[in-house]
Amino acid sequence: MSVSASEISPNVGAPHSDGRRIIYRHTLLVRATHWINALCFVLLLMSGLQIFNAHPALYWGAQSTFDKPLLALTAQQGSDDSIQGVTTIFGKSFTTTGILGASRDESGQLTERGFPSWMTIPSYQDLATGRRWHFFFAWLLVLNGVVYVTNLFARRHLKDFLPSGRELRAIPASIREHARLRFPRGDEALHYNVLQKLAYLSVIVALPLLVLAGLTMSPAIDAAFPWLVTLFGGRQAARTIHFIMAFYLVGFVIVHIVMVLISGFLNNMISMITGRYAIEEGRREA
Amino acid sequence: MKREAILSRRQMLTRAAMGGAALGLAGCDRLSNATGSRSVLDAAENLTRGAQRALLAPRDALAPEYGPADLSPGFKPNGSVDPDDPDYVQARDEHFVNWKLGIGGLVDKPTQLSLADLRQLPARAQITRHDCVEGWSCIGKWKGAPLGPILTAAGLKPSARYIAFYCADTLEQTLDGTGQYYETIDLVDAFHPQTILAYDMNDEPLPVAHGAPLRLRVERQLGYKMAKYVMRIEAIESFDKMGRGRGGFWEDRGYEWYAGI
Numbered sequence: 414m415s416v417s418a419s420e421i422s423p424n425v426g427a428p429h430s431d432g433r434r435i436i437y438r439h440t441l442l443v444r445a446t447h448w449i450n451a452l453c454f455v456l457l458l459m460s461g462l463q464i465f466n467a468h469p470a471l472y473w474g475a476q477s478t479f480d481k482p483l484l485a486l487t488a489q490q491g492s493d494d495s496i497q498g499v500t501t502i503f504g505k506s507f508t509t510t511g512i513l514g515a516s517r518d519e520s521g522q523l524t525e526r527g528f529p530s531w532m533t534i535p536s537y538q539d540l541a542t543g544r545r546w547h548f549f550f551a552w553l554l555v556l557n558g559v560v561y562v563t564n565l566f567a568r569r570h571l572k573d574f575l576p577s578g579r580e581l582r583a584i585p586a587s588i589r590e591h592a593r594l595r596f597p598r599g600d601e602a603l604h605y606n607v608l609q610k611l612a613y614l615s616v617i618v619a620l621p622l623l624v625l626a627g628l629t630m631s632p633a634i635d636a637a638f639p640w641l642v643t644l645f646g647g648r649q650a651a652r653t654i655h656f657i658m659a660f661y662l663v664g665f666v667i668v669h670i671v672m673v674l675i676s677g678f679l680n681n682m683i684s685m686i687t688g689r690y691a692i693e694e695g696r697r698e699a
Numbered sequence: 700m701k702r703e704a705i706l707s708r709r710q711m712l713t714r715a716a717m718g719g720a721a722l723g724l725a726g727c728d729r730l731s732n733a734t735g736s737r738s739v740l741d742a743a744e745n746l747t748r749g750a751q752r753a754l755l756a757p758r759d760a761l762a763p764e765y766g767p768a769d770l771s772p773g774f775k776p777n778g779s780v781d782p783d784d785p786d787y788v789q790a791r792d793e794h795f796v797n798w799k800l801g802i803g804g805l806v807d808k809p810t811q812l813s814l815a816d817l818r819q820l821p822a823r824a825q826i827t828r829h830d831c832v833e834g835w836s837c838i839g840k841w842k843g844a845p846l847g848p849i850l851t852a853a854g855l856k857p858s859a860r861y862i863a864f865y866c867a868d869t870l871e872q873t874l875d876g877t878g879q880y881y882e883t884i885d886l887v888d889a890f891h892p893q894t895i896l897a898y899d900m901n902d903e904p905l906p907v908a909h910g911a912p913l914r915l916r917v918e919r920q921l922g923y924k925m926a927k928y929v930m931r932i933e934a935i936e937s938f939d940k941m942g943r944g945r946g947g948f949w950e951d952r953g954y955e956w957y958a959g960i
């Protein structure tokens with residue numbers, strides 16, 4: 414997740430003759446933690462889906478109410494020899510053959526499988542190895558997050574993400590601007606706009622929640638901190654929240670990548686690699 | 700003209716992205732099996748064990764216990780549910796009256812305990828949540844003899860570092876006999892007050908599907924640590940020579956020896 418604390422210093426670089434100004438936007442620490450975070454996110458998601466496939470159903474509360482799952486990915490025998498993938502959410506069933514419940518393995522055979530093999534690590538069914546990947550990169554994610562958050566507070570960058578009351582009232586206007594694909598220029602581009610602030614802020618909240626829900630699934634952690642299970646409403650509820658949070662972040666990442674692509678892909682990528690970001694001067698045009 | 704050029708560039712980018720993703724996935728599969736990368740991944744287990752033990756150590760913290768209203772209506776049995784190993788079948792058919800738990804290895808006084816002997820020992824009952832490594836949880840009531848006092852009575856030799864549990868069930872048919880279920884735990888868990896040898900489940904004698912006549916409960920770890928059909932307990936110094944050397948049936952098949960998460 415690019416929770417990119419901006420290192421915005423308007424004094425870096427005077428405007429170029431072509432009307433562009435180069436600013437130093439992201440420190441090395443922010444850039445490094447961003448890419449480590451991105452790597453961890455992808456690997457944790459895919460190994461997490463491998464883990465999910467071992468028992469592809471979610472419940473609420475302390476225990477598994479096997480006959481009343483909130484979500485279940487199952488396979489059913491079709492009318493002929495073939496099998497059908499079925500997704501059940503809140504008791505409503507949908508046929509999802511090919512993606513959820515049943516999908517093709519390496520040999521092209523339809524097999525019973527929660528999420529398809531191209532979404533999981535390893536690609537074949539192997540819970541033990543999926544767990545090894547998940548917990549290795551969980552540690553890396555947490556250590557990386559500690560570095561990032563320490564820096565966030567030490568440099569008082571949290572305020573970069575806190576919208577003012579005036580900004581919050583201007584949300585509808587900001588949504589209109591985004592819908593017309595008009596992006597800020599000049600001094601306006603020196604700060605995150607209100608939608609960016611809210612999106613990044615939500616990630617700064619969602620990621621620790623995801624981690625806490627993950628830890629709550631540990632029977633040892635539950636012995637050390639019993640209030641955690643209470644907080645999440647039970648271990649199976651924690652598993653469901655872990656899952657929902659993971660997919661909230663998937664949604665964030667998709668929007669994030671689309672925005673990076675359409676608001677000047679190269680400029681954005683260069684700024685997340687070298688730290689330098691070019692700002693177009695002048696009034697915004699349609 | 701121009702439009703075509705853009706499209707083909709877009710196609711190229713899409714293909715490159717998909718090719719990259721496929722390569723990445725194949726790479727992950729390869730890394731999952733190569734010994735070098737595997738031992739890097741596996742290093743996280745020691746970090747987890749160290750961190751969790753540090754959090755738990757000062758307080759000998761108990762796993763949460765639940766009330767009778769929370770008992771699962773259908774506690775799911777897993778792994779072996781009806782062993783067909785001849786010795787076991789015979790003991791089961793005799794209702795375990797001739798069955799005896801062997802206690803040996805690095806102890807001063809090796810002994811044998813019948814079910815009646817075990818029932819005479821001070822007992823502990825607990826309603827706890829059973830978390831399977833697959834992801835589901837069930838709540839059940841367990842009653843049995845705490846393991847710690849039994850080991851103390853047998854007198855652990857100073858060299859004893861682990862307690863091994865030999866089980867009656869063959870979970871996988873193998874040529875070399877490594878398909879027999881077994882487990883090992885360290886002395887921290889062996890002497891934890893909630894670690895019991897359970898002979899009752901939900902106020903009834905332990906059913907066959909759940910490990911009759913005797914199963915282990917290690918409440919701060921996942922289900923596969925809690926060996927069922929326990930026949931013999933040994934105090935040992937190392938588990939290198941047992942099974943395939945990783946400390947348990949599932950551990951031999953890639954799962955963590957420390958199953959605290």
Ligand code: HEM
Pocket residue numbers: 454455457458459460461462464465547551552554555623624626627628630631652653655656657659662831832833834835960
């Ligand atoms: C410190 C960080 C994390 C910890 C400790 C953690 C822990 C866990 C645990 C214990 C499970 C197993 C659940 C089960 O028994 O079924 C799990 C599953 C899963 N994890 Fe994580 N996780 C972490 C981070 C993440 C992140 C960042 C993502 C998302 C990208 C993620 C996505 C998933 C998914 C999709 C599953 C499968 C189903 C589920 O339980 O929701 N995890 N995780």
